Amino acid sequence: MPDYGHDLVFGTFLTPTAKDPQQAVALAQLSERSGLDLVTFQDHPYQPAFLDTWTLLSWVAASTDRVQVAGNVLNLPLRPPAVLARASASLDLLSGGRFALGLGSGAFWDAIVAMGAPRLTPGQGVDALDEAIDIIRGIWDTDERAPLRVHGTHHHVDGAKRGPAPVRDIPVWLGAYKPRMLGLVGRKADGWLPSLGYLKPGDLAAGNARIDDAAAAAGRDPREIRRLLNLGGGSFEGSGFLQGPPDRWVEDLLPLVLEDGIATFVLGTDDPSTIAVFGEEVAPALRAAASAGRAAAGTATGAVRPVIALAKRRAGIDYDGLPASLVATAVEPGDREYARVRSSYVYSGSPGLVLRPHTAEQVSEALLFAREQDVPFAVRSGGHGISGRSTNDGGIVIDLGALDSVEVIDRQQRLVRLGAGARWGDVAAVLSPDGLAISSGDYGDVGVGGLVTAGGQGFLSRSYGLTLDHVVAADLVLADGRLVRTDAEHEPELLWAVRGAGANFGILTAVEIEAAEVGSVVYATIVYDATDTAAFVEAWADLVESSPRELTSFLTLVPARAQSPTVGYAIIVWANDDTGAAIGALEQFLDLAPVLQQQAQLVPYAATVSAPHGEHTGGADSAARGGLVEHVTPELAVLLGDLVAAGDADMVQLRAVGGAVNDLDPAATAYAHRTQNFSLLASARGSRRAQIDAWWDRLAPHLRGVYLSFETNQSPARVSEAFPPETLARIGRLKALYDPEHVFDGNFGVAPLPSEAPVPR
Structure with a gap:
C-alpha cells in the first residue's frame, strides 16, 4: 500500500532555544501566517540551552489560532504518563483541539539518568512506552466509569480517576526506527514520525510494511496510521535534494507521497524566508501534484475510521455518502465527541450521526442528505428544550451550534441579526453594551432557533411581548433544500408561519429581531x-x-x-x-x-x-x-x-x-x-x-x-x-405550499391542507 490517501499536512520543526525565547514563538506564528498546519519542537528536558518544551507548546498554542502543536517527540522517561495524559487533554481543551502527542521511548540516557530517571535498555524503553500509551488513553477515556488500573513493569496506576477528556481523540505519533517500535506503531499508535536523516534507502518501505503487518494482526486498518516525516534543512538555491526552486522541492517530495505514503512533512528550519516559501508555495503545489497523481492512480482518499468505530455505525445511514463539506465536523457513535453531542438537556439520545454545518448552504446539504436516509432526523439549535425533540435514537441530528453569530445591524432601528445556533445568554451579553435586550426565556443556554419559532416567554414578556412578536425577517432552508429569506416584502405569509409554527416549514438558519431599549x-x-x-x-x-x-x-x-x-x-x-x-x-x-x-x-x-x-x-x-x-x-x-x-x-x-x-x-x-x-x-x-x-x-x-x-x-x-381552528387551517394550507411531503413533522407537525379545504371546526 504505497499511498494511504491521507490529506497532506505541512509543518515546521523549530529549535526551542532559550537564548532568544521569543524566536521560537515568532517562527511558530510565521508558520501559521504562511499557511502551514503544524508546529513542532524537539524535547530534551536535560538540555539547559533549550526552553522546556511543554511550557513552550502551551505558550505557542495561546499565541496562535489555527496551527496544531506537538512535541517532536516528547521524552517519555522524564514525563510520567498519567500526568502527561492530563496535561495533553488540558492543552487540547484550552487550544480548541489543536494538540498532537508525539512520543519517544528515550535517547541520550546518560543525560536522562542525570535528571533522576532510571536507565532503560532499548527493549525496556519499548515496553515502557507500550504501558504508557495504555495509561494515557485510559486517562482520556471518560466513557469508562471504573477507575483506571494498569499494572505495568515500568509504569502503573492503581485506581486513577479518569479525565479530563480532550476535545477529540488526540493523535499519538511515535518516533520509531527499530522493529519492535514499528510493531508498537502498528498496534497502538496513530502515526509514525521518523526523521529522514536517520533513514537509509528502503527504510520507509520496510517500516511501512512492518507497521501494516502489525496493524492487520491487531485488527486495524493500516490506513488508520498517518505517516509523517521530519525533513532536515533545505534551501531554495543550489541543486540536490530539497535544493532549488519550489517546483524542484515538489519533484523531490511527490514520490514520498505516492510511493512511500508520507502525508505529513515537517521541515526542520529556523529560517523565516524558508518557512514562508514552504508554506506559501511548496505546500499548495505539492497538494495539487499529489491530487493529480492520486486521481490518475485511482487512490482512495479521506479519513479512515478505526474498525471499532465502524462497528458502532447504525443501519439506515449511508455514512460513505455524506457530502464532503460535512465530513470534517460530523460525529458518529464511535467518535470521541459523541458523548458531547448525543443528548439534549433532558433526553439521553443515541443518534446514528450528528451533522454540524457551519453555513446555511451546508445546512441545506445536511437536510438533503438526511432526507435520503432511512432514519428519522431532528434539528437542534441549543438542545435545551424540555420536550427532548432535538435528538433521537438511531437517526440523524442536524446541530446548528456553529451558526452562532450575533450582530447589531442597525442600532438606530434596534435591529439585531442572530444565527439560529446562538445561545440567548450570549445574545444578551453582546447586546448589553448597546443598551439593548431581547426577552428570551429564563435560561441563557437555550438556543435561538427553537425558542424564537415557538414563542419566547421571557423575563420581559409583559413589557416587551414574546420573542417572536418582534421578528421581522428569517432565513430558512426549506424541505427541498432551497434557501429563502422571508420578511414583510418577501414571502410574508411564510414569515407569519415562522412566528409560532416555524418548525413546520424549514430549518431556521438566521433571524432578524427588533430589540428593546433595556439597560x-x-x-x-x-x-x-x-x-x-x-x-x-x-x-x-x-x-x-x-x-x-x-x-x-x-x-x-x-x-x-x-x-x-x-x-x-x-x-x-x-x-x-x-x-x-x-x-x-x-x-x-x-x-x-x-x-x-x-x-x-x-x-x-x-x-x-x-x-x-x-x-x-x-x-x-x-x-x-x-x-x-x-x-x-x-x-x-x-x-x-x-x-x-x-x-x-x-x-x-x-x-x-x-x-x-x-x-x-x-x-x-x-x-x-x-x-x-x-x-x-x-x-x-x-x-x-x-x-x-x-x-x-x-x-x-x-x-x-x-x-x-x-x-x-x-x-x-x-x-x-x-393552534386555534383558523390558525391551524392557515398553517395547513401554507404547509401544502412549502412542505407538501410533510418532511418537518417532528415538532407539532401540521398536515398539509389543500387550498380549497374548509376550515376545521
Whole structure:
C-alpha cells in the first residue's frame, strides 16, 4: 500500500532555544501566517540551552489560532504518563483541539539518568512506552466509569480517576526506527514520525510494511496510521535534494507521497524566508501534484475510521455518502465527541450521526442528505428544550451550534441579526453594551432557533411581548433544500408561519429581531413557604395581573420533601432601572406568604440569562405538560395545590405572559394565544408520567391553548389545542405550499391542507 490517501499536512520543526525565547514563538506564528498546519519542537528536558518544551507548546498554542502543536517527540522517561495524559487533554481543551502527542521511548540516557530517571535498555524503553500509551488513553477515556488500573513493569496506576477528556481523540505519533517500535506503531499508535536523516534507502518501505503487518494482526486498518516525516534543512538555491526552486522541492517530495505514503512533512528550519516559501508555495503545489497523481492512480482518499468505530455505525445511514463539506465536523457513535453531542438537556439520545454545518448552504446539504436516509432526523439549535425533540435514537441530528453569530445591524432601528445556533445568554451579553435586550426565556443556554419559532416567554414578556412578536425577517432552508429569506416584502405569509409554527416549514438558519431599549433591570428572587398552596398561588397571580407592565414574574412550586415544606420560588424582573418604582411593586409580593428568603438587585439584563455553556448529558426521560391560562381562578388554584400536595410532579411553574403579549391581534402570527395571562408547566419522571397525564385531564377545563416548547404530548388533540381552528387551517394550507411531503413533522407537525379545504371546526 504505497499511498494511504491521507490529506497532506505541512509543518515546521523549530529549535526551542532559550537564548532568544521569543524566536521560537515568532517562527511558530510565521508558520501559521504562511499557511502551514503544524508546529513542532524537539524535547530534551536535560538540555539547559533549550526552553522546556511543554511550557513552550502551551505558550505557542495561546499565541496562535489555527496551527496544531506537538512535541517532536516528547521524552517519555522524564514525563510520567498519567500526568502527561492530563496535561495533553488540558492543552487540547484550552487550544480548541489543536494538540498532537508525539512520543519517544528515550535517547541520550546518560543525560536522562542525570535528571533522576532510571536507565532503560532499548527493549525496556519499548515496553515502557507500550504501558504508557495504555495509561494515557485510559486517562482520556471518560466513557469508562471504573477507575483506571494498569499494572505495568515500568509504569502503573492503581485506581486513577479518569479525565479530563480532550476535545477529540488526540493523535499519538511515535518516533520509531527499530522493529519492535514499528510493531508498537502498528498496534497502538496513530502515526509514525521518523526523521529522514536517520533513514537509509528502503527504510520507509520496510517500516511501512512492518507497521501494516502489525496493524492487520491487531485488527486495524493500516490506513488508520498517518505517516509523517521530519525533513532536515533545505534551501531554495543550489541543486540536490530539497535544493532549488519550489517546483524542484515538489519533484523531490511527490514520490514520498505516492510511493512511500508520507502525508505529513515537517521541515526542520529556523529560517523565516524558508518557512514562508514552504508554506506559501511548496505546500499548495505539492497538494495539487499529489491530487493529480492520486486521481490518475485511482487512490482512495479521506479519513479512515478505526474498525471499532465502524462497528458502532447504525443501519439506515449511508455514512460513505455524506457530502464532503460535512465530513470534517460530523460525529458518529464511535467518535470521541459523541458523548458531547448525543443528548439534549433532558433526553439521553443515541443518534446514528450528528451533522454540524457551519453555513446555511451546508445546512441545506445536511437536510438533503438526511432526507435520503432511512432514519428519522431532528434539528437542534441549543438542545435545551424540555420536550427532548432535538435528538433521537438511531437517526440523524442536524446541530446548528456553529451558526452562532450575533450582530447589531442597525442600532438606530434596534435591529439585531442572530444565527439560529446562538445561545440567548450570549445574545444578551453582546447586546448589553448597546443598551439593548431581547426577552428570551429564563435560561441563557437555550438556543435561538427553537425558542424564537415557538414563542419566547421571557423575563420581559409583559413589557416587551414574546420573542417572536418582534421578528421581522428569517432565513430558512426549506424541505427541498432551497434557501429563502422571508420578511414583510418577501414571502410574508411564510414569515407569519415562522412566528409560532416555524418548525413546520424549514430549518431556521438566521433571524432578524427588533430589540428593546433595556439597560439595567431589577432582578428579585423570593422564596416562600407555600404550604397553603392554593391561596398563595391565587394571590400571586392576582398581584401579577394588577402590577404594572414593567413587572414580569415566574413562579415555581416544589412539593414538600422530608422536613422541607412546599416551596414557592418566585423570580420577579422589573424591566428598567427605576428602583423606586420597582421597590414599590416588589414590596407587595412580600405579603403573599411566609418569606423564607429574599433578594433584589439592579443588574444588567444580561446577568439574568447568562450562558454557562454546560454539556448536555440527558437524564431520566420526563413528561412535560403545558397549558395557557387566562386567569388563575380559585378552582384552578385548588387543583394546582392538590397537584403539588400529591407529589406527582417534580415541579409546577406559572409564567406571566399577559401585558404586551396580548397587544397583538391573534391573527398577526401563527402564535394566536393573545388573551391568556399565564403559561402553566409541570414535569414528572419515571412512573409518575402517567399520573401527570391524569392530572392534565382534570386541569383541561381551565386551560386555553398549549405552548409548544412545554409539551411532550404531540397527539392530534394537542396540536389542535396549540393552534386555534383558523390558525391551524392557515398553517395547513401554507404547509401544502412549502412542505407538501410533510418532511418537518417532528415538532407539532401540521398536515398539509389543500387550498380549497374548509376550515376545521
